[in-house]
Amino acid sequence: MGVPVRAAHRLSARSKTVVYRAFLADGRSVVIKLYAVTARRNAATEAAANRAVAQHVPVPAVLVHGHVPGHEVTALITADLGPLTLGSAVRSGRVGDERALRDLGGLLGRLHRAPVQPWAPRRPLHEQVTSIGRRCPPSALDRIAPALAAITDAPTAAPVWCHGDLHGDNVVLAGPRAVRHLVDFTDAVAGPRESDVAQTLVMTGAIASARARTVTDAYPLALDHHQLAAWAVFHTMRCWAHSEPGDDRARWVGRLDELSRRTPHLFRVPRPERTYR
Template identity: 35%
Template sequence: MLHQMTSTPTADDGLPPTLESTPPAEVDITVDLLRALLSDQHPDLADRELTVAANGWDNVIVRIGADLLARLPRRRLAASLVLHEQRWLPGLAEGLPISVPSPVREGRPGLGYPWAWSICPWFDGDMAADVALADPSREADRLGSFLHALHRPAPADAPSNPYRDVPVTALLPRIRDNLERLGPGRDHLAELVDELAPTPAWHGPPVWVHGDLHAANLLVTDDRISTVLDFGDLTSGDPAVDLAVAWMLFDADARRRFRTAAGGGEPVDDATWDRARLWAVHLGLNFLLHSADSERFARMGDRLLRAVTGP
């Protein structure tokens, strides 16, 4: 079983109308490099077995022994995201009912590696994108309660994210352009986008949002969602961006339970739910447009766009 933090590509401006693959790394991250960094900064861990577990869009994940991992940015664009996790996630984790990989140690630039990096707990499990939930209604309650706990008011100096802390209606030109790029046969999606376009914006205070909550960033252990991964896109804003996960995981009945749990016992209001559905369209399109080297994301995108046009 694998613990992997999977970042979703967030910007598609300027991409050609084809499926896109993982961008090249700007730094060559190897086991030898990490061992040297550990020897220099965390020598008590330097003799442990090291294994590359994932090489994603933003980070390389290297397992350190049985219970830890190193998370090292592979692109400059991701370097600041690690700093956000180091600053904010330990405090947020204290009030959350599902485990999160809060950093337990910090790494500094050194030995030719240019950015901060983190050491986090290793969690065993299977990605929710790859396994069926044994009890979707129960997990809808649990994940909804997790988001209700996370979506607390955020401070003024919370990190910003130009792809997630914007009104989803501001993304309508991109959404429509992405529909065109996918080709014909998407009339039902275009009609849904037109239906959701007038949805009112979020007028509440900015709340903490995960920003990249999808089925490949959830681990399942013993038939339960056990860990919420990858807070690199942590930001503040409209909770609707996280609520889009409802269409990635649940059928209509479980989505209703999720909506009530995420609202703290009362269903999330209609406008927020409609914005979440529009976010789901946006994310589903991005999954498909960036899935050239990921069967998992292609599958996730197809499932999401099917669900979001259903009941």
């Protein structure tokens, strides 16, 4: 950007991305995301997704993106919208839980109205299943075989832009009117709308029918609720597969068990072995 950086601090770090807030010598602050060379995406693909949906849902302005000289990483630099997220506003009591869930449903609807370009990245179901299979025993995927079959057998529908990780901490409140902006398009792909809505239900813990309805009632497009339930099972299993042993793993085990009680038709019940005399 041609401006020296005076200070920076890290906002988040994943295995292949890291995000900083940087304070520039000209008084501005920006958000910088660095992608490792081994990341499935890079700064250019996130910038393209961000710009593709900008006419339909508020997002931070992309200032510049490209390779970082002397390093095997790419960088995406966006305008800094400030530190207040929808998630932190809920935790502080500034925004109620029900209002936040309605906000998420409405934002998903706006995002899903954005036209999907031919170049939009896809992530087929078999890729996602293979990724889970590397992290869990075959019996885990066998348990949700009816849910996988329901997703596979679904009628073909026009894909939408899926955020892939929409929850309160990926919504920034900016300006005097606290406009909700979507951030972090790392996982953005073209895919089924039910997958994206289900992902938000899972990540916000809105599996219970009342909280789930708050999101879906605020979502303005038609949903196949059988598909929605199947994708909720799938995303919960994915979160379980990527969880850390201990409290995190126990939480996802509990959510899988809750889903198996609510939607038993999407789970395979182990049959007891017969013994012959």
